[in-house]
Amino acid sequence: MLSILINAYACSPHMGSEPGMAWNWCINLAKYCELHIITEGEFRDKIETTLPTLPQGKNMHFYYNPVSDEIRKMCWNQGDWRFYKYYKKWQWETYLMAKDICKQNHINILHQLNMIGFREPGYLWKIPNIPFVWGPIGGLKQFPTAYLEGCGLKMKLFNHIKNIINIAQIKYDKRVNKAFNRADLLISSIPDSYKAIKKYKDLESIIIPETGCFDIQENIVKNFKDECLHIMWVGKFDFRKQLPLALQILKKTQNPKLHLDIYGTGNDKQVQEVHDLAEKLQLNQSVTWHGNQPNKVIIEAMKKAHIFLFTSISEDTSTVVLEAVSNQLPVVCFDACGMGYVINEKVGRKIILSNPKQSINDFAKVLNELENDRNLLTEMAKNCKERQLELSWNRKAQQMIELYKQAIQQ
Numbered sequence: 001m002l003s004i005l006i007n008a009y010a011c012s013p014h015m016g017s018e019p020g021m022a023w024n025w026c027i028n029l030a031k032y033c034e035l036h037i038i039t040e041g042e043f044r045d046k047i048e049t050t051l052p053t054l055p056q057g058k059n060m061h062f063y064y065n066p067v068s069d070e071i072r073k074m075c076w077n078q079g080d081w082r083f084y085k086y087y088k089k090w091q092w093e094t095y096l097m098a099k100d101i102c103k104q105n106h107i108n109i110l111h112q113l114n115m116i117g118f119r120e121p122g123y124l125w126k127i128p129n130i131p132f133v134w135g136p137i138g139g140l141k142q143f144p145t146a147y148l149e150g151c152g153l154k155m156k157l158f159n160h161i162k163n164i165i166n167i168a169q170i171k172y173d174k175r176v177n178k179a180f181n182r183a184d185l186l187i188s189s190i191p192d193s194y195k196a197i198k199k200y201k202d203l204e205s206i207i208i209p210e211t212g213c214f215d216i217q218e219n220i221v222k223n224f225k226d227e228c229l230h231i232m233w234v235g236k237f238d239f240r241k242q243l244p245l246a247l248q249i250l251k252k253t254q255n256p257k258l259h260l261d262i263y264g265t266g267n268d269k270q271v272q273e274v275h276d277l278a279e280k281l282q283l284n285q286s287v288t289w290h291g292n293q294p295n296k297v298i299i300e301a302m303k304k305a306h307i308f309l310f311t312s313i314s315e316d317t318s319t320v321v322l323e324a325v326s327n328q329l330p331v332v333c334f335d336a337c338g339m340g341y342v343i344n345e346k347v348g349r350k351i352i353l354s355n356p357k358q359s360i361n362d363f364a365k366v367l368n369e370l371e372n373d374r375n376l377l378t379e380m381a382k383n384c385k386e387r388q389l390e391l392s393w394n395r396k397a398q399q400m401i402e403l404y405k406q407a408i409q410q
Contacts, residue, residue: 001059002033002404003106005130007094007122008113009087010075012043013050016295016319019043021211022114028212028397030056033404036101038094041066063101065094087120095123102127109133109404112179116189116210116316119169121179131407134179135187136210138316140166140196141337146355147313151239170200177201184407189316190338206403209317209338212393213326220303220328222381224374228259231367232305232329234298234320235312237266242311243274245356245363249309251281252364257371258286261305265292302327306377307370310339311363313353317342326388330380332366334359342391346383 006026012019013027026037039047041064051057067090074083101107110124110132117139125132143159169176180186180197186205188194197205231250235241243262250260260283265271278287290301298320302308308324310333317338324331325347333339335350343350349370351362370377389395 002108002401002408004029004033004035004109004111004404005098005101005105005107005124006035006037006111006113007091007098007124008037008039009090009094009115010042011037011039011114012046014046015043018114018116020319021116023047024212024393025113025397025400026060027054027056028393029400030054030059031394032397032401034059034061036061036063036105036107038063038065038097038101040064040072040090042072063097065090065097084120087115091120091122095126098124099127102130108408114210118176118193119166119173121176125179125182131184131404131410132179132182133185133187133404133407134183135185135205136189136208136316137187137193137197137205138189138210139193140170141190141192141314141316142166143314144336144353146353147242147245149356150244155239167200170196184410185403187403190341192337193316207341208396208399209342209391211317211319211322211338212396213322213388213391215392215394216326216388220381222304222306222328222378224306224377224381226306228257229306229371229377230304231258231260231307231309232263232301232324233260233309233311234263235310236264237270237274240312240314242313244277245359246309246311247274247277247281247283247287248356248360249311249363249367250286251283252360253367253371255368255371256286258367260287260309261290261301262287263290263293263298263301299323299327302329305329307332307367308348309363309367310334312337312339322391325384325391328381328384330370330377330384332363332370342387344387347380347387 008022010018011022013023071086074080107130110130112122112124112134116136118137142163148156180201188205188207189210194205194207197203233246237243308329308331310321315337321339331343331348334353336353349366
């Protein structure tokens with residue numbers, strides 16, 4: 001059995017985002033190999049409560065490198081650049097822990113798993129004579145600036161500067177370059193990452209989305225013959241998610257048989273802005289605001305909904321899109337980022353990134369076409385089961401094990 005040392009800053013059961021991503025990779029990899037996992041201590045209680053309940057738990061050995069509550073708040077406050085100073089220090093301390101683990105155990109692979117952003121590669125690559133795997137690597141996409149129309153000056157400057165910094169870092173950052181050059185295997189989270197690594201580093205990578213589908217055995221039966229089709233939208237009310245675009249799309253359809261169910265929330269200003277827009281567009285009878293709901297409520301809603309509308313323009317692979325596929329919910333999204341890779345014509349429809357006006361027209365046209373062809377929606381829902389298996393966590397783990405073996409044989 002292979003023995004893998006994994007660096008996963010954020011790792012926790014029963015969560016989404018980075019912590020849930022790392023946890024699901026680990027519990028599925030542990031079916032096939034022994035894992036030594038270094039993580040931050042914020043979710044230690046959850047890990048140690050859950051671990052004994054898993055058959056593969058005996059193959060998972062956790063080591064904790066905790067930080068202060070203040071640093072944890074910085075981590076989850078997106079845009080707080082102060083965090084990277086402490087994160088770099090955490091990575092160095094983790095490297096020292098990793099060296100000790102390697103002395104005490106026979107380690108076959110060093111795997112830098114998360115956080116997935118390329119700008120912090122950690123230091124596992126400094127450990128000699130053991131194959132180094134990095135990825136899934138994300139954070140390399142360029143923000144589509146055409147969609148900054150209507151936002152404030154601060155947001156425009158932030159995203160323009162971030163685009164510039166991303167290119168500068170992958171081209172010139174010495175530690176990032178050393179990690180890229182040392183890696184025996186690079187894994188890209190989305191096609192944008194693959195293209196950037198190929199363009200700026202002239203290196204090959206394997207595309208494996210950072211998150212996966214759960215194996216849901218339940219036989220979900222949807223009724224697409226309902227008079228009104230329920231379109232589901234889930235997310236924070238931040239700029240990347242483009243909720244105002246979704247509202248304008250619904251208005252553009254001019255279709256009384258479409259109803260938008262919105263799950264999520266934002267700060268007071270964001271909430272007020274989208275409610276005002278819905279009123280301005282005279283959509284109050286066509287929209288239901290469900291607020292922030294637990295994941296189990298979201299999942300139950302997915303089983304009953306007819307279409308999942310995902311208008312985000314800048315992220316890697318969203319867990320909620322894969323949850324929609326797992327619950328046999330056809331997806332309509334942009335042909336970009338991770339969703340553009342995981343959604344195909346069998347389970348949904350994709351809209352090319354262009355500009356807000358064109359996108360509103362394109363999305364509205366697709367939604368009206370699907371509302372008018374209920375048999376197609378029924379077929380898409382059935383096809384989701386096959387796509388769910390293709391994107392399943394277990395299949396990803398099996399693929400990773402084969403890649404580990406190839407890295408060892410190089």
